[in-house]
Amino acid sequence: MGQLHELRKYDEAARVRNRADVLLQIDLTDQLTFAASYGTTQDDYHESLYGLLSDINHNYRFDLTYSPRPEISLFADYGREKYRYLQRSRQRTPTNDSPNNDWESGIRDLVDTWGAGLNLFLFRKHLLADTYYSLSAAKGVIQTRALGSATIPGFLVATAVDYPDTSNRFHQVNTTLRLRLSDRFTPRLDYRYEKYGHTDFQIDRMSPYMVLLDSGTSTSVFLGADVPGYKVHILAFSLEYRF
Numbered sequence: 001m002g003q004l005h006e007l008r009k010y011d012e013a014a015r016v017r018n019r020a021d022v023l024l025q026i027d028l029t030d031q032l033t034f035a036a037s038y039g040t041t042q043d044d045y046h047e048s049l050y051g052l053l054s055d056i057n058h059n060y061r062f063d064l065t066y067s068p069r070p071e072i073s074l075f076a077d078y079g080r081e082k083y084r085y086l087q088r089s090r091q092r093t094p095t096n097d098s099p100n101n102d103w104e105s106g107i108r109d110l111v112d113t114w115g116a117g118l119n120l121f122l123f124r125k126h127l128l129a130d131t132y133y134s135l136s137a138a139k140g141v142i143q144t145r146a147l148g149s150a151t152i153p154g155f156l157v158a159t160a161v162d163y164p165d166t167s168n169r170f171h172q173v174n175t176t177l178r179l180r181l182s183d184r185f186t187p188r189l190d191y192r193y194e195k196y197g198h199t200d201f202q203i204d205r206m207s208p209y210m211v212l213l214d215s216g217t218s219t220s221v222f223l224g225a226d227v228p229g230y231k232v233h234i235l236a237f238s239l240e241y242r243f
Contacts (some may be wrong), residue, residue: 007050014047023092035063050102067160071121083109088147089157099146101156102194111138131169139165168198186240197229 021039028034043055061079068074085107092101117132146157173193180186206225210217 011125013045013051016044016046018044019040031067033063033065035065040161045169045181046210050088050090052091053088055085057081057083070126073119074117075119076116077113079111079112079113080113081109081179083107091116093156096154098148098151098154100154103157104146104147105142105144107143108141109138110140113137126180129176131175132174132215134175135172136170138168149214164201166195166200166202168200171195176215184242185194186242188238188240190234190236190238192234192236193232195229196227196233 019039019041021037023035023037025033025035038060039059040056040058042057045053045055047049056095059081061077062148063075063077063216065073065075077111086104086109087156088102088104090097090099090102092098113134115132117130120129121127122129142163146155146160146163148155148157150158153232173191175191178186178187179188203226205213206222208221208223210222
């Protein structure tokens with residue numbers, strides 16, 4: 001079978017990387033603080049004809065904190081992550097290894113994360129209560145296109161189509177109570193709730209035994225191929241002692 005020599009040592013490809021990070025923090029009042037940040041990393045594999053050609057990501061974050069009293073603090077945050085990749089390859093057979101059969105995929109991932117919480121110091125700071133909720137939602141898009149022309153004899157890339165979108169959502173609630181009985185001894189109670197779900201065409205139909213879908217897997221067992229959606233409650237108690 002024909003081989004793409006340009007894909008040799010694909011993990012050692014030359015690249016040009018540009019990176020930037022910016023942070024802004026403002027005390028709007030004595031009780032209200034706002035912060036924003038932006039970062040980007042942009043990789044250009046300028047000497048590669050095939051494989052990964054570019055990898056670009058951007059991330060934004062906004063935080064707001066409000067403390068109406070010294071023992072009370074409210075906060076909220078939002079973040080967005082954007083990833084974009086471009087890769088190129090070729091469909092070929094032992095007798096047909098033509099650039100007219102090159103194809104290209106553009107991949108985009110978008111992640112949004114929201115969060116809000118509360119910190120309380122009660123009974124002269126002997127009792128500390130923290131609670132936080134967050135939701136992370138992600139979406140993946142893969143668009144594929146043929147780079148050659150179907151009018152040229154020997155064209156093979158007839159199935160270059162966009163893939164179904166993927167998505168996942170992750171909810172999390174964390175609550176912590178700390179009771180300071182003395183300068184050294186502090187009991188602690190933690191509660192966590194998690195809920196996760198996803199849609200992914202690559203693994204949604206996976207099971208340990210895939211014979212009904214693919215008779216060629218009769219001698220195979222697939223373990224850990226999928227992380228199914230779940231709900232879980234976690235309760236923990238601990239004692240802290242400082243020497």
